[in-house]
Amino acid sequence: MTVQDPLVRIQGISKSFGAAVALENLDLDIARGEFVTFLGPSGCGKSTTLRILGGFQQPDRGRILLDGEDVTRLPPEKRHVNMVFQDYALFPHMTVRQNIGFGLELQGLDRASIKRRADEIMSFLELQPFAERYPAQLSGGQRQRVALARALAPDPALLLLDEPLGALDAKLRGQVQQELKSIQRRTSKTFFFVTHDQEEALTMSDRIIVMNHGRVEQDGTPEELYFHPATRFVAEFIGETNLLTGKVRGVDSDAVVMDWFGQTLRGHAPAGAPRAGDAITASIRLERLGFHAQRPDTPNALQARVVGKTFLGSRMAVDLEVAEAEGARLKAYVDTDLGQSVGEAPVWIGWDTDSMAVLRD
Amino acid sequence: MNRGNRVLLSCVYWAFVLYVFVPLILMVLVSFKDSKFIGFPIRSWTFEWYTGVFADAQVLSTFGYSVVIAVLSTAISVVVGTWIAVLLEGRRFWGRAVIFGLTVLPALVPGIISAIAFRIYARGLGIEPGMGAIVWAHAVHNVPFVVLVVMARLSTLPKSQIEAARDLGADPLIAFLRITLPYLVPAILGASIFCLLLSFDDFVRSFFLGGYEPTLPVLIFAKLRSGMSPEINAIATVALILTAVVGIWAERFTRRLKKETEG
Structure with missing residues (x-):
């Protein structure tokens, strides 16, 4: 899929770990404000792509352009990209407010601005009652929201989400999916979501990229993927x-x-x-097979x-x-x-x- | 567990408790005895030995000297040990096993051998016996304990913690200072207490490397040569109470710290 003026342009990225090929010549454009999901089984290369975008891994070949700027060799702290980690990675010795303020502090904001921005994001995500609590005193769903708030606080160009719903129980997960989608709409941020859960991908995404063995199997809207799968793998993996x-x-x-x-x-x-x-x-x-008493036309x-x-x-x-x-x-x-x-x-x-x-x- | 086993186990437990505590209790009791002869029965009681200890300028200055040595050597071993732990933990590089082995070796060498080795080495370097030499020997001896304790704690720090800090704009140094170090505080504190007590308690190294001024264990040893007296029991009792208080406080403090941050 080619996109006019993409936020992220991935050009010919390859990555191997020893003999195992994680990514093979991946080309991808991501538009601004898109909720893009990378879907695939474990070892398909989706997490590697995410980590390369975050700056935690270097590709063997290829380039990453963010807003037209080559960021391939930039360390994580120099990228205008934030991540919600699978285990949330909240800092246990900091309160919710301090966790959220961490990124703002490192941006060099003064105390008053940090407080203002943290309050803003906490009220947006309904975290104000927990501002002075430590992560250990929060439930799973609350921690997930703090992780999201912390990543959103520095106002990143791109938000990476690494299976952030995996640790939640099934009932809560459905609720958080809706929440996440609505947050993405309201902030109109670009979300780059990684999951192996096809239902989750179908529910939230504007666009799904199905990966297998380090390659893109199919790239399209949830409806396209569901009703017109391009390959056997996609047809079987989704639904x-x-x-x-x-x-x-x-x-x-x-x-x-x-x-x-x-x-x-x-x-x-x-x-x-x-x-x-x-x-x-x-x-x-x-569900597409219709039942009829007489031969249908x-x-x-x-x-x-x-x-x-x-x-x-x-x-x-x-x-x-x-x-x-x-x-x-x-x-x-x-x-x-x-x-x-x-x-x-x-x-x-x-x-x-x-x-x-x-x-x- | 059946009944017989339970009874046996509790017997063994109480026997152990007696074995550990009876000598201490006897020592404390005798320190209040109003007589120069150590032994029972105790017919009359006195605080005389304690007032004597607290009035004895030599005991007090020796005590202070031991504390200063303990604090200095602990400070050095904590910095060096934490540094080594951070360099070794979670990395693979050529020679790592050798470096690790050399790091923990000082804890395994018998005290008398390392003391003699230090003495010869110090003379070779022209280092005078005295506080500097003792601090140096204690610090080297204590580094392995710091390394082991800090490495154990470090191995439980999720990698994502550092990645999250980097992701939010911290360079490696800031990530270490703001995330890794606070995470290590309970381990560092525990290791420090252990080092303080090890240093305070050390006799062999202090004896071989000391100058004219004795540390507390060396002073007690010197006093013993002129015969046992309840005065020594009084000194030991004070030392016992102080170390116990420090140990219990440290234990409670680290526990509270853990509870606060880990739920």
């Missing part, structure tokens, strides 16, 4: 999906026609369309039998066996009412061309 492996019959203007267990299906074409005869995999999300329609159901509360997961195609199985989410009403009789399953993404590899 649940049906993967359909078949052969290309032909390519239309906007669709790939494929053969799957003798059935003809049409899917959304990836960049660099495949040729007829290629082996290919397509991904269709579980969607481009894709199959007759199938329900062979298993799992109750999930508001919806049900249904296992399907496609009629007249030995071994062809699909999984679908349906509303619980509908799920409970379907019986042994075959049903029609239909979906749009656009709902099914043909994958690149």
Whole structure:
């Protein structure tokens, strides 16, 4: 993705640790005010990228431009970038106010200005009641907010967040996700968020960059990634999906026609369309399969039998066996009412061309 | 644990407590005895020995001399020891194991051997026996304890603490002074108390390296040669109370410090 006048420009960054390659020739632009998430399994290079941006690691090759200025060799203290650490790294011997004031003090601000700015950020994040407490006297969620306040206080151009929600329990995490997103909107700061949690990434981000083995798998909005995954890795890593492996019959203007267990299906074409005869995999999300009593007029329609159901509360997961195609199985989410009403009789399953993404590899 | 074991364990425990404390208690009791002969029974009591000790100019000046030596040698070992600990901890470099080994060696060499070695070395360098030589020997002997205690504490400092400080604009020196050092305070304080007591208690090095002025243990030794007397018990009791007070205060202080910052 190219961005006009990007805040951060990452140019051809590579980094290895011994024989292990952490990053391979990464190119990336980050726009101002974006909430960008780096998503991937551990060891995919997302944390290394973050640490290189923060100045804690040096790339073997490549450059980092911040606001047009080359910062590749600058130490962390010389960069206009702040970080929220995974373990928060609050200073235990300083109160909340002192923690928040630390960065301001080192900027050379006078006492009155430090106090004003610390008060401002504490009231913004509702931390005023805890101003004189030590980190040990705070709950996990409060500590997380102090870490955020401390990183925001010096007004950085870019805020780095290294899996800051990992230590919170599931219920609190959802709440903090909303909070974080709203803080990002209100401050219109550029947030660079690293996580391995796909749900977290989908909830908060303007843009998600999926990493695997030190390379970018896909770069796009949450919706793009979810509905039109480019690769098998992305399709499987984000959400649940049906993967359909078949052969290309032909390519239309906007669709790939494929053969799957003798059935003809049409899917959304990836960049660099495949040729007829290629082996290919397509991904269709579980909730995109529609149930019909008669054959629907969607481009894709199959007759199938329900062979298993799992109750999930508001919806049900249904296992399907496609009629007249030995071994062809699909999984679908349906509303619980509908799920409970379907019986042994075959049903029609239909979906749009656009709902099914043909994958690149 | 079954009952028999519990009874056995508490027996062993109380036997140990008696073993440690009975000699001390006897020493303290005899210091109040109104007679020159050390032994029981005690028929009448007196504070005479204590008033004698506090009126004895030599005992008082010797006590002061020992305290000054303890404070100076502790100050040196804390600075040097912390420095070495910071250089060694969490880094890998060629010769690290050797440097570490040499650092802790002074704690393992028998006191008599290191005392003689220091004496010869001091003479070779033209250093006069006296306070300087004693302070030097005590400091060298105490450095390993500081190194070990500070390194242990340092190894528990999360790396992210320093990174966070750097991230917020601190250069390595400021990060050390504002983050690492405060984190080390309990360890440094504990090590200091230990060094103070080690130095105050030392006989062999002080004896070999001392000049005309004795330290307190050397004075007690000199007094013993002219025969035991409850006066020595009184001196020892005062020393015991002082060291116990310092030790307990330090323990409580470090505990409070930890509680405040670590919850």
